[in-house]
Amino acid sequence: MDICVCGAQVPFMRGGAEQHMDNLVSALEAAGHRAELVRLPTVWDRTRIFDAALAWRMVPIEADLVIATNFPSYFVAHPRKVVWLFHQHRAAYDGIGGPWSDFGLDDDSLEAQRLLTDWDTRVLGEARRLFSTSGVVAARLARFNGLAAEPLYHPPPLFDSLRPGPFGDTVFSATRLEGNKRPELMVEALAHSRSATRIAIAGRGSLHDDLVATAQQLGVTDRLDLLGFVSDDELIRRYAEALAVIYAPVDEDYGYVTLQAFRAGKPVITATDSGGVLEWVEDGVTGFVTDGSAEGIAEAVDRLAADRSLAEKMGEAARERVANLSWAPVVARLTES
Amino acid sequence: MNLPGIELLVDRDGRQVESVLPLVVALRTWADPHAPDPGLGPPMARLAVSVRAVNLDAALEDRAIPVAVVVDDPETVPARVRERAAVLVTRSPAPSLDPVSTLAIPHDVIDVDAHPPLSPFVRARWRERLGLPANLVVRVGYQDPWPTDDAAITAALAVCSAAAVRGPWTLTALTLGTAVVTDESDAQRLGARDGTALVVAEPVHAAARAVAIGADWPEAARLGHEARHFVERAHSWSGLARTLLDRLGIERPRVPYQPLAGLQLRLDELGTPPDALVALRALHRGTDVTGRTDLVDLTGRRR
Numbered sequence: 001m002d003i004c005v006c007g008a009q010v011p012f013m014r015g016g017a018e019q020h021m022d023n024l025v026s027a028l029e030a031a032g033h034r035a036e037l038v039r040l041p042t043v044w045d046r047t048r049i050f051d052a053a054l055a056w057r058m059v060p061i062e063a064d065l066v067i068a069t070n071f072p073s074y075f076v077a078h079p080r081k082v083v084w085l086f087h088q089h090r091a092a093y094d095g096i097g098g099p100w101s102d103f104g105l106d107d108d109s110l111e112a113q114r115l116l117t118d119w120d121t122r123v124l125g126e127a128r129r130l131f132s133t134s135g136v137v138a139a140r141l142a143r144f145n146g147l148a149a150e151p152l153y154h155p156p157p158l159f160d161s162l163r164p165g166p167f168g169d170t171v172f173s174a175t176r177l178e179g180n181k182r183p184e185l186m187v188e189a190l191a192h193s194r195s196a197t198r199i200a201i202a203g204r205g206s207l208h209d210d211l212v213a214t215a216q217q218l219g220v221t222d223r224l225d226l227l228g229f230v231s232d233d234e235l236i237r238r239y240a241e242a243l244a245v246i247y248a249p250v251d252e253d254y255g256y257v258t259l260q261a262f263r264a265g266k267p268v269i270t271a272t273d274s275g276g277v278l279e280w281v282e283d284g285v286t287g288f289v290t291d292g293s294a295e296g297i298a299e300a301v302d303r304l305a306a307d308r309s310l311a312e313k314m315g316e317a318a319r320e321r322v323a324n325l326s327w328a329p330v331v332a333r334l335t336e337s
Numbered sequence: 338m339n340l341p342g343i344e345l346l347v348d349r350d351g352r353q354v355e356s357v358l359p360l361v362v363a364l365r366t367w368a369d370p371h372a373p374d375p376g377l378g379p380p381m382a383r384l385a386v387s388v389r390a391v392n393l394d395a396a397l398e399d400r401a402i403p404v405a406v407v408v409d410d411p412e413t414v415p416a417r418v419r420e421r422a423a424v425l426v427t428r429s430p431a432p433s434l435d436p437v438s439t440l441a442i443p444h445d446v447i448d449v450d451a452h453p454p455l456s457p458f459v460r461a462r463w464r465e466r467l468g469l470p471a472n473l474v475v476r477v478g479y480q481d482p483w484p485t486d487d488a489a490i491t492a493a494l495a496v497c498s499a500a501a502v503r504g505p506w507t508l509t510a511l512t513l514g515t516a517v518v519t520d521e522s523d524a525q526r527l528g529a530r531d532g533t534a535l536v537v538a539e540p541v542h543a544a545a546r547a548v549a550i551g552a553d554w555p556e557a558a559r560l561g562h563e564a565r566h567f568v569e570r571a572h573s574w575s576g577l578a579r580t581l582l583d584r585l586g587i588e589r590p591r592v593p594y595q596p597l598a599g600l601q602l603r604l605d606e607l608g609t610p611p612d613a614l615v616a617l618r619a620l621h622r623g624t625d626v627t628g629r630t631d632l633v634d635l636t637g638r639r640r
Contacts, residue, residue: 050615057603077603093458105466110459115615117456119607121562139555144458146558 001064001335002034006073008052009039015176016256017070017086019157020133024067024084027154027327033335036063042072046102046112049089053119067334068127075123082337083127085137085149087253092116093144094251099179121145129337134254134276152333155325156256156263158232164265164319165240167308170198170225171269171301172242174235174257177205177226181249185271187211188294189246190220195305197243200225202235239264244304244311248292251275262286262322267314269300286318340369341381341587346390346404347372353386357407357426359446363578366605367589382585384426388418397421403585405440424584440581445508445527449573453610454514454565455495457557463496473497474547478504479540498551501543511535512568514561518547527572534567536560569608 005028007021021037028035038061042052053072061078068074070086091101092113103109124130124147132138132149141149175181184207186199201211201224208226215221230238239245245261248271255277261268262280270277271292283289288303290296304311343364347354354361361370361384370384371377373392385393385406394417396404403423408414411427419425426440455463464473475497477490494500494509499516507523517535524530524537531537538546550557570576582589604616 047614050613051618054600054603054615054619057607058600096462105462110462110466111613113462114453114455114459115609115613117459118454119609121456122607125562125566142555143558144456144554146456146555146560146562 002062003028003335004036004038004061004063004066006038006056006061006066006068006076008042008070008073010044011041016254019256020086020154021069023154023157023327024069027331028335031328031331031335033331038073040073044089044091046091046109049092049112049116050119057123065335065337071120074127075119080337081127082129082131082334083124083149084131084133084152084334085124085141086133087137088120088140088144089116094140098250117144121147129334131333135279136251136276137253150333152330153325154327154330155322156259158236158260159263159325161232161236162260162263163236163240164315165237167243167311167315168241169196169305170200170242171244171246171304172200172202172238172261172266173246174202174230174238174260175247175249176203177201177207177211179207181205182271182292183207183211184214185248185292185294185297186246187214187220187224188218189297189301190215190223191218192295192298193301193305194298195302196223197301197305198223198225199246200227200238200242202227202230202238204228235260236264239266242266243308244269244287244301246270246297246301247277248274248290248297249277252277255280259322259325262318265315265319267304267311267318269297269304271296280321282317282321286314286321340367342377343368343370343585343587344373344380344383344396345370346383346385346393346396348387348389349391353390353407357384357386359574360426360442360578360581363574364581366575366578366602367582368587381587382423384581385422388415393418405581405585411439423586424581426581438584440577440584442577443528443572445505445572446574446577447508447512447568447572449512449569449575449608450610452491452509452512453608454512454561456514456561457498457516457554460496460498464498467496469496471498472548472551474499474501474544474551476501476544476547477506477510478502479543499547499557501538501547503540503543507535508568508572511564512572514565516547516550516557516560517564518543518550529567534560534564 005021005025025035025037040052040055053075056072056075057077065080066076066078068076068083071089074083092103095101096103103113130149131152135151138149138151141147173186175183177183183201190199215224239260244267246269247257252275258268258277258280268281268287270281271290273292281287281289288300290300364370383396383402383404387407405424405426406418406422407426410429424438424440428442475493490506494515495513500510501518502510503519503523507519510517518538519535520540521537529535536546600619609616
């Protein structure tokens with residue numbers, strides 16, 4: 001089949017969603033289809049979000065099947081449209097009240113929110129099949145739009161390259177240094193940790209300088225490594241040599257970090273409000289689900305540092321948990337509609 | 338744009354036209370209803386406003402062009418009409434009529450554009466702004482004194498978590514995407530099924546059911562979404578026009594090739610209010626390109 005994968009483009013930004021789209025196209029091609037990624041620029045401010053949605057509505061696409069992924073690409077009109085929902089415009093839904101949301105309680109905000117919800121419900125409801133990347137995304141869709149989606153889990157980038165390794169003295173994390181990822185929790189946890197464990201964080205973001213300042217203030221700079229951007233090889237090595245992985249974002253959609261850590265046989269320390277991460281991390285089995293405080297995360301780190309056999313046992317369970325992840329069944333489900 | 342033509346057959350006195358005027362107006366989104374005019378060529382279908390319409394007999398003889406006929410009483414429809422009309426349009430459906438070839442116009446038809454839907458989350462945000470309780474259930478048409486302030490009732494139905502409603506306000510509540518609990522008689526009157534567009538409960542239990550549903554956002558969202566869809570399909574003139582075209586076998590053009598008309602159609606199918614900023618901006622961007630300013634000519638709609 002000729003398949004167009006549709007996704008939003010935010011110029012100069014590249015993250016998990018973009019990797020996901022690329023990997024989907026590769027997986028479709030590996031299954032024998034001709035696949036193209038179609039992207040249209042969008043912006044996230046409240047006054048202009050409808051323009052890109054309407055633009056998608058007008059775009060003519062000649063293909064046997066379109067697979068739309070994130071807001072506003074699922075506004076594409078096609079007789080054979082399947083939606084694999086990464087996320088909606090979260091600033092208008094569960095992100096309300098967050099620092100990245102520009103929706104208030106004024107007339108304009110409430111009408112924009114009403115119209116967006118109505119538009120979303122209509123265009124998502126018209127899809128032949130509605131899938132989501134995780135149960136969290138499906139639950140949001142049910143809560144906000146009254147629509148049912150089937151979670152469809154896929155392997156993260158580097159899945160086939162990640163490998164278990166020796167359990168070292170460093171707890172690792174790979175995350176953008178932004179507010180919704182809460183990297184400050186890891187820095188603050190160092191101050192509460194009684195072990196000599198180090199924390200290394202790969203990734204860049206606007207909070208970098210704040211994290212450095214916090215580490216200096218807490219006197220933990222000698223145990224914190226802010227690695228910035230790292231290559232794939234470095235990432236694989238860091239996962240393999242870690243004692244555990246910390247990943248405690250706010251209400252994550254899916255969370256590649258969790259799956260990559262599990263694939264590398266490492267337990268994951270997370271928080272009760274971390275969303276999709278909790279679909280994988282079972283407290284005391286494949287990691288620890290903390291209360292999201294720096295103290296709670298420090299306690300989990302100390303437990304694993306003091307009991308490496310526990311870390312190894314959890315790591316084995318974690319690797320087993322993701323053993324069946326594969327693109328083939330995902331592609332089959334998406335294209336059978 | 339060449340929309341499919343529908344030839345209107347009217348009575349000599351023209352009195353029957355008014356009864357179907359909203360339907361004819363709604364048909365204009367996808368078709369071109371027009372008076373008989375040989376210069377236009379053969380129409381795709383004909384719509385006779387009554388069994389006494391001029392030239393109806395000749396139209397029924399022409400088997401190549403389907404005819405819809407508006408009838409007052411289906412039980413007394415002349416045999417020639419019953420046998421040859423493709424669709425009988427009636428406000429008085431009878432069990433003896435074939436539902437596939439009958440378009441029953443319900444007694445309750447509502448202006449859906451004037452009642453935009455609000456999801457549970459948006460309702461909760463409005464309650465937050467207005468300082469109302471987190472789970473606010475309203476009850477209309479039960480033992481309470483009959484309210485007289487229509488605007489206040491509409492506003493309450495728009496912001497509540499769920500509503501126990503019966504009587505004439507039930508359709509308004511459904512149109513607003515409210516999670517509605519009502520009684521069996523209202524469900525039957527509206528042609529709605531229990532558990533899809535609304536929930537049926539004994540009057541004594543209605544408020545309690547509404548409270549439970551109001552606290553269950555996914556269920557309230559599902560009911561509200563299906564309620565709105567139901568009203569748009571079965572209780573709005575545009576929904577009835579779509580059904581009539583389907584039954585006449587006229588394919589509705591999905592994307593007109595005049596750009597602004599296409600844009601307008603997309604806005605319509607998304608349920609966009611005429612005064613929504615995005616609609617105004619999009620159409621005005623269109624006029625920037627075309628160099629024309631008369632949106633009525635370009636889109637067929639007054640803005």
